[in-house]
Amino acid sequence: MLTLTDQELFRYDRQIALHGFDIDRQQVLKNSTVLIIGLGGLGCAASLYLAASGIGKVTLIDFDTISESNLNRQILYTPKSINQYKVDIAKQKLSQINPNMIIDTINQKLVDSELMTVIKQHDIVIDCTDNLTSREQINRCCFQEKKPLVSGAAIRMEGLLTVFNYEDDQPCYHCLSQLFGQNQLTCIEAGVMAPLVGMFGSIQALESIKVLTKYGKPLVGRVLMVDGMTMEFNQVTFAKQSNCIICGNQHTTQAIKCK
Template sequence: MDDDYIERYSRQLVLKEIGGPGQNLLSKARIAIIGAGGLGGPASMYLAAAGVGSMTIIDNDCVETSNLQRQIQFSTSTVGKEKSRSLSKRLIAINPSLDCKVINERINKENAKNILLDHDIIIDCVDNFETRFTINDLALDLKIPLVSGAISRFDGQVSTFLSTKDSPCYRCFVPEIPPDAETCSQLGVIGATAGIVGSIMALEAIKIITQAGSTLNGKIFIFKGLEMISKTIGLPKDLKCVACS
C-alpha cells in the first residue's frame, strides 16, 4: 500500500472489521452489476469508491430523460447514450484503478452463464421477475452469492442469498411471477428510495467480501419511506422450492 492508497481508503482502514486485510479482499473482488439504473448506479458507485478491484456492468438500455430523476450517475449530456458505458465512465472517474468491463446486453438464459462466470458476487438491480429468476438460477448453479434489491413508489427491499445448500434463494421468496407484476414506470418511484436501497446493496456486498458483521442471508430488509420505518423479517428455505430444493 502506497501513501495515496492509504489516504484514499483511510476511513475504512481504521475500521477493525475492515483494516488492511479487508481492504485487500475488496481490491481482489470481482462483482457483476446487472442493471445500470436506479439501484445499479448507487450500488456500483459506492463499491467503486470502497476499492472493489473489478466490476462488470451489464445493461442493454440507453439513458432516457425520465431516468435522470433517480439515476444520479447520469446527466443530461448522457441522454441517448448506453447506460452500461456511461456508468463505467462514472465509476472510473470515481476510482481510476477500477477494472471495469461493459456488456451492452440483456441477461437471458442463453448468455447468463458465460457473463456471470468468474465473479465473486452478483448484484441484481433489474426490474422484472423473469430476469430475476434467470439470475437466481445461475447464482445457484455457479454457487455465487447474490444480492437482490427492488423499489417501488416510496418503498424498497433488499435480501442476500449466499447460494449454499442450506440457504433460501430468491424463488423461496417469489416462487412464481406475480400475475399483476408492475414496473416503476407504471407505479412510479421517488428517486431517494433508489439511493437508499442501492447503498444497502453495496453494504451487503462489502460485508460478504470482508466477512464483516452479518448479512441479510435468510432475511429480507423492508424500507417504507412514507412512514419512515424499516423492518427485517426472516425468509426460511422453502423445502419444495423449484430452484434450490
C-alpha cells in the first residue's frame, strides 16, 4: 500500500481532519482506482472533484470530441478544446489539478467483454453517460464483476442518483429502469441546466469516496431525486425485482448476453 507523502498530508489536511476519516481513509483514496464512463457534464464535475480529493488512479472512457454546445456544462473544456477528444483534454486538465494522479484514457466504444476487462481493474465505476443503452451495459458488466456502481442522471431541471453494490439482496440498475418504462429523453431533445449536472457529478464523486473508504452510508437501495425548479430533494427506496433479467432470482449466467 502506498503511503501519503508529507506534501499529501498537507494537501489533504481538511479531509484528514474530518471526524473518523483520518489519514487511513485518505491513504485508501491514494490507493484507489476509479473508472469514469462518460466525460460530459457529470463526468467533468465528478472527475474534477475526485482528482482534487486525492484518488490515486482514474481511467476515463469517452469516444466523443468536444463541440460548442458542450461548453455550457462540461467544465473541463474551453473554446480551444473544440474538435479534440474529451478524454485527451480531460486528462490534461485533471493532471494540472493533481499531478500525482495516474490517468488512463480510452476513446472508443467497448463491447461487454472489453468493458468487463477494464472494470475488473478498478475499485468502483461511475456512470456519467447520457443514454439508457450505455447505462444498461455498464450495469450488466458491473453486476457480472460485482463492482460497485455510482449512477447519476440529469436532464432539464431534474436529477437522479443512486449507488449499486450488487450484494445478493440489493437491486441493480435494471430493477430501477424497469420502473420508468420506455420514455427516455436525451439532453439534446430536452435540454439541461448547467449547474444541475455539476451538482450531480459532485454527488457522484462524494458517493464514490464514501464507498471506497467505507465512510458514511452510501445511497444503496435509495434514489435521490432533485427537482431544480422547486429545489425539492426527495428520496425513494426501491427493491430488487425478483423478475429482473440481470439480478433477479430467475437469473442464470446464460441470461446475460455478452456482445
